[in-house]
Amino acid sequence: MKFSKFTAERDNQRAEILFMRIAVGGLVLALLANAGASLSVAGSERTILVPPEVHQTFWVSGQKVSTEYLQEMAYWYSGLALNVTPHVADYQKNLFLKYAAPSEYGRLQAEFGARTEFIRKNNASTQFSPQSVTPDEAAMKVALTGVLLTWVGDKKASEKQTTYVVGFRYLNGRLHVSEFKETSDQDPFGASNGTGAAPR
Numbered sequence: 001m002k003f004s005k006f007t008a009e010r011d012n013q014r015a016e017i018l019f020m021r022i023a024v025g026g027l028v029l030a031l032l033a034n035a036g037a038s039l040s041v042a043g044s045e046r047t048i049l050v051p052p053e054v055h056q057t058f059w060v061s062g063q064k065v066s067t068e069y070l071q072e073m074a075y076w077y078s079g080l081a082l083n084v085t086p087h088v089a090d091y092q093k094n095l096f097l098k099y100a101a102p103s104e105y106g107r108l109q110a111e112f113g114a115r116t117e118f119i120r121k122n123n124a125s126t127q128f129s130p131q132s133v134t135p136d137e138a139a140m141k142v143a144l145t146g147v148l149l150t151w152v153g154d155k156k157a158s159e160k161q162t163t164y165v166v167g168f169r170y171l172n173g174r175l176h177v178s179e180f181k182e183t184s185d186q187d188p189f190g191a192s193n194g195t196g197a198a199p200r
Contacts, residue, residue, distance in 0.1 A: 064137075064170070065140070065168075065170055065175060066137075067135045067137045069175070070135050070137065070140065070141075070142050070168060070175075071133050071135050071142055073142075073166075073168070073175055074133065074135075074142035074144060074166040074168075075130065075133065075144070077096065077099070077166050077177055077180065078128060078130065078144050078164055078166060078180075079128070080092045080095055080096045081096055081112070081115075081164075081180055082126055082127070082128035082148065082164070083126065083127050083128060084116075084119055084125065084126050085119075085125040086119055086120045086123055086124070086125070089115075089116040089119045089120060090116060093112045093113070093115075093116045096108075096112060096177070097109055097112065099174075099175070099176055099177050100176060100177050100178075101169045101171065101176035101177060101178040102171075102176070103178070104177075104178045104179070108177065108180065111180075122152055123152060123153050124150060124151065124152050124157070125150070125151045126148060126149065126150050126151075127148070127149045128144075128146055128147070128148050128149075128164075129146045129147045129149075130144045130145065130146035131145055131146040131147070132144070132145045132146070134188060136189055139167075139189065140167065140168040140169065140170070141165055141166065141167045141168070141179070141189050142165070142166050142168075143163055143164070143165045143183065143188035143189055144163065144164050144165075144166070145161070145162070145163045145185065145188065146161070146162070147159060147160070147161055147162075148160055148161075148162050161185075162182060163182070163183045163184055163185055163188050164180065164181065164182055164183065165179065165180070165181060165183050165188060165189050165190050166179065166180050167179030167180070
């Protein structure tokens with residue numbers, strides 16, 4: 001009788017061990033399937049972003065951003081840099097530099113510092129009215145062509161048709177400015193000249 005009881009307990013323990021092994025095996029397979037599914041979609045997800053003032057939606061995916069996003073942000077950055085009065089020059093410069101690519105921060109700070117000093121010293125104001133926006137999604141650049149008006153005091157000093165290029169880098173889920181310079185209609189993206197003067 002004791003032997004039969006021992007045999008029954010042993011069989012029960014073996015059954016429990018077998019059940020636990022099957023359960024653990026099933027959990028391992030489920031985890032592997034979940035990990036495989038996660039890896040297969042990693043980097044392919046799209047985030048739909050809506051700007052504060054809705055003109056159009058745009059997306060970011062992995063290390064890429066949509067053409068619409070580049071256009072909207074280039075338009076905004078050009079406004080910060082070129083629609084300036086002596087009273088807001090420092091504020092807009094600092095706001096622009098908050099979004100500067102880390103590797104280009106020093107250069108952009110020097111360029112915009114010189115421009116801000118010129119605006120303040122001469123009591124000058126500028127206004128840029130874009131007439132066309134040309135994106136290059138692969139290079140992450142946008143060329144804006146339009147009219148730049150400059151006033152000194154309350155008198156219009158100049159009015160000229162000009163082109164600016166805004167270059168971007170997408171780092172850590174954020175779009176940073178890496179380049180902002182005046183170019184030309186013939187070379188809107190500044191491809192023939194790697195260096196450009198600070199915007200005037």
